Amino acid sequence: LDPAGGWSGRAAAWIADWAAANPAFRGPNWASGQEAALRVLHLALALGLLEAAPTAAMRSLIALHARRIEATPAYAMAQDNNHAISEPAGLLACGLLLRDPARVATGEARLAAACRRLIAPDGAFAQLSTGYHRLLLDVLAVTEWLRRRHGLRPRPQPAAVRWLHRLVDPATGATPRLGHQDGSAFADLSLAGPADARPSLQRAARLLAGRGDGADPGCAWLGLPPMAPLPPPEPAWTSAGLRGWHEGPARAFLRTGPLRFRPGHADLLHLDLWDGPRALLRDGGTGAYNPWHPALAAAAGHNTVEFDGRDQMPALSRFLHGRWPRGGLLPEGGWLRDHRGNRQERRIRVEGRCWTVEDRLAGPWRSAALRWRLAPGPWRLTAEGAEGPFARLRIRADGPLTLGLETGEESPAYGVIRPVPVLVARFRRPVRRVETRIRLPD
Numbered sequence: 001l002d003p004a005g006g007w008s009g010r011a012a013a014w015i016a017d018w019a020a021a022n023p024a025f026r027g028p029n030w031a032s033g034q035e036a037a038l039r040v041l042h043l044a045l046a047l048g049l050l051e052a053a054p055t056a057a058m059r060s061l062i063a064l065h066a067r068r069i070e071a072t073p074a075y076a077m078a079q080d081n082n083h084a085i086s087e088p089a090g091l092l093a094c095g096l097l098l099r100d101p102a103r104v105a106t107g108e109a110r111l112a113a114a115c116r117r118l119i120a121p122d123g124a125f126a127q128l129s130t131g132y133h134r135l136l137l138d139v140l141a142v143t144e145w146l147r148r149r150h151g152l153r154p155r156p157q158p159a160a161v162r163w164l165h166r167l168v169d170p171a172t173g174a175t176p177r178l179g180h181q182d183g184s185a186f187a188d189l190s191l192a193g194p195a196d197a198r199p200s201l202q203r204a205a206r207l208l209a210g211r212g213d214g215a216d217p218g219c220a221w222l223g224l225p226p227m228a229p230l231p232p233p234e235p236a237w238t239s240a241g242l243r244g245w246h247e248g249p250a251r252a253f254l255r256t257g258p259l260r261f262r263p264g265h266a267d268l269l270h271l272d273l274w275d276g277p278r279a280l281l282r283d284g285g286t287g288a289y290n291p292w293h294p295a296l297a298a299a300a301g302h303n304t305v306e307f308d309g310r311d312q313m314p315a316l317s318r319f320l321h322g323r324w325p326r327g328g329l330l331p332e333g334g335w336l337r338d339h340r341g342n343r344q345e346r347r348i349r350v351e352g353r354c355w356t357v358e359d360r361l362a363g364p365w366r367s368a369a370l371r372w373r374l375a376p377g378p379w380r381l382t383a384e385g386a387e388g389p390f391a392r393l394r395i396r397a398d399g400p401l402t403l404g405l406e407t408g409e410e411s412p413a414y415g416v417i418r419p420v421p422v423l424v425a426r427f428r429r430p431v432r433r434v435e436t437r438i439r440l441p442d
Contacts, residue, residue: 007050008050008052011046011047011050011052012055012057012058015043015057015058015061016057019057019061024064024068025064025068030068032083033068033069033071033072033073033075033076033083033087033090034076034082034083034086034087034090036065036068036069036090037065037069037086037087037089037090037091037093038086038090038139038186039065039090040062040065040066040069040090040093040094040097041086041089041090041093041139041142041143041146041186041187042186042187043058043062043093043097044093044096044097044142044146045142045145045146045187047097048145048146048149049221049222054097058097059097059098062094062097062098063094063098065090065094066091066094066095066098066100066103069087069090069091069094070091073087073088073110076088077110077114080117080118080126080127080261080262081118081126081127081132081261082127082132082135082136082139084114084117084118085111085114085115085118085136085139085140086135086139087110088106088107088108088109088110088111088114089107089111089139089140089142089143090107091103091106091107091110092104092107092108092111092143092146092147093107093143093146094107095107096146096150104152108152111143111155112155115140115155115157118261119136119157119159119160120159120239120240121159122159122163122238122239122240123157123158123159123160123161123162123163123239124163124239124240124241124242125160125163126260126261127179127180127261127264128178128179128241128242128255128261128263128264129178129179129180129181129264130164130167130175130176130177130178130179130181130197131175131177131179131180131181131182131183131184131194132179132180132182132184133160133163133164134164134175134184134197134200134201135184135186136160137157137160137161137164137200137201137203137204137208138184138186138187138200138203138204139186140155140157140160140204140207140208141187141200141203141204141207141208142186142187144156144207144208145207145222156208156209156210157204157208157209158208158209158210158211160204160208161201161204161205161208161209161211161230162209162230163239164197164200164201164204165201165205165230165233166233166237166244167244167253168197168198168201169274169276169277170198171276171277172195172196172277173192173195173196173197173198173199173201174195174196174197174277174279175197176253176272176274176279176282176283177282177283177284177285177286177411177412178242178253178255178267178270178272178283179263179264179265179267180264180265180286180319181285181286181411181414182286182289182414183413183414183415185200187218188200188218189203189217189218189221189222190216190217190218191217194413194414195413198216199216199217199218199219202214202216202218202219203216203218203219203222203224205227205230206219206224206225206227207224209230210227210228211227211228211229211230212224212226212227212229212230213226213227213228213229214226214229233246233251234246235247238329240260241255241256241257241259242254242255242256243256243329243333243334243348245348245350247350247352248352248353249275249276250273250274250275250276250350250353250355250440251273251274252271252272252273252274252348252350252355253271253272254269254270254271254333254334254346254348255267255268255269255270255271255302255334256268256269256327256328256329256333256334257325257326257327257328257334257335257336258326258327258328259324259325259327262319262320262321262324263313263321263324264297264319265296265297265298265301265302266297266298266299266302266311266312266313266315266321267283267299267301267302267304268304268312268325268327268334268336269304269305269327269333269334269335269336269344269346270283270302270303270304271303271304271346271348271357272303273355273438275390275391275440278375278390279375280374280375280390280391280438280440281303281372281373281374281375281438282303282373282374282375282410282420283301283302283303283373284296284301284302284373284408284409284410284411284420285410285411285412285413286411286414287409287411287414287415287417288411288414288415289318292318293409293411293417294315295409296409296410296411297315297318298311298315299311299312300369300371301373301408302371302373303371303372303373304344304346304370304371305344305359305361305368305369305370305434306368306369306370306371307338307340307342307363307365307367307368308340308342308365308366308367308368309367309369310340312325312336312338313325313338313339323338323339325337325338325339330345330346330347331347332347332348332349333345333346333347333348334346337363338363340363340364340365341363341364342361342362342363342364342365343361343362343363344359344360344361345359345360345361346358346359347360353439353440353441353442354437354438354439354440355437355438355440356435356436356437356438357435357436357437357438358433358434358435358436359433359434359435359436360432360433361431361432361433361434362432365429366428366429367426367427367428367429368426368427368428368431369424369425369426369427370395370424370425370427370434370436371408371422371423371424371425372386372393372422372423372424372436373408373410373420373421373422374386374388374420374421374422374423375390376418376419376420376421377389377390377421379405379421379423380405381403381404381405381423382394383403384396384403385403385423385436386403386405386421386423389441390440390441391438391439391440391441392438392439393423393436393437393438393439394436394437394439395423395425395434395435395436396434396435396437397425397427397431397433397434397435398431398432398433398434399427399428399430399431399432400427400428400431401425401426401427401431401434402425402426402427403423403424403425404423404424404426405421405422405423405424406421406422406423406424407419407420407421407422408420408421408422
């Protein structure tokens with residue numbers, strides 16, 4: 001953007017028009033401190049790209065944003081999610097733009113405290129969601145760019161960058177739809193949209209991990225040159241709440257416990273299996289926050305076992321569950337025990353193009369259903385499972401089971417619902433062991 005090209009004037013006019021249409025502290029655009037924080041971060045980024053200082057009118061608007069963020073800090077921190085990151089980052093941006101050392105110091109301190117609490121040493125975020133992990137990195141990367149411009153000391157987060165790197169498909173930028181997904185694409189200078197996380201990953205890698213190769217227009221805008229590439233993911237890895245396996249072009253991700261922070265979905269022991277860019281066994285997604293789609297957040301919306309037609313934990317609201325299951329790790333997988341005493345152990349093994357999922361069950365349950373949500377395609381039911389152009393699934397148990405190829409729903413993007421094939425195995429006690437073998441084409 002050429003500062004002499006009239007863009008600064010246009011920006012000032014747009015901001016004045018927005019301010020007139022959205023009086024301070026009234027209406028939906030002022031309802032959340034996070035909305036104010038993300039807005040002021042965008043403004044700070046735009047001014048930085050224009051090499052422009054805020055006008056007097058902008059400074060007045062920025063001060064109002066600072067007041068809105070300062071009004072509800074306890075709420076933001078109590079969420080233990082993206083609010084606790086974005087709101088102090090927004091306050092820091094307000095302080096930098098207003099040349100207010102007190103607000104800079106407060107924003108810095110609160111942001112550092114939130115990162116220490118919510119980002120695990122292995123890089124996992126308290127809000128286990130690929131979409132919100134991307135938002136975490138976007139906010140931290142933009143804040144880091146602003147911090148460097150104003151001479152503040154760097155605050156790298158290489159482990160959080162590596163966490164997302166393990167889950168992003170290098171060919172498409174797609175990620176598993178783990179946890180809540182709201183279609184965020186913050187500061188999307190590359191215009192990639194919410195479906196492609198590669199530009200977000202490149203920007204965060206260069207600013208927060210000192211890595212990142214390849215051409216990216218967003219990084220070019222920010223003056224971030226290519227660096228050494230991020231190392232490839234390990235063949236098997238474990239982080240807080242998630243395990244992963246990589247075998248050739250295939251990769252699998254298992255949602256695990258224990259739960260330290262509130263879960264978004266009832267998705268413990270859900271398994272995503274990808275073959276190259278295709279999500280063969282996939283999460284149902286979120287749908288939308290309004291209207292809410294509770295079935296997608298339930299155990300039945302995931303690739304796991306549902307006991308007696310009941311959820312792993314009762315949903316108290318859209319974003320809150322009660323009576324969390326206990327859970328933990330096994331040498332090759334994980335386990336859970338719900339509040340009714342039902343236990344599931346899931347183990348993953350891979351040999352070349354064959355993946356085996358073993359589920360061992362215990363507790364007072366009477367009936368259960370194991371679901372595999374399949375990639376859309378021409379699947380057909382077989383005597384032992386399902387076959388299609390992408391894989392062959394065979395399900396066996398130590399007792400009788402009934403197989404069905406049903407039609408469910410999934411949300412490939414925010415606000416989008418479409419049908420999806422679901423292979424369901426239903427069985428009753430005394431079945432205790434169920435094995436699924438997934439054979440990928442050579």
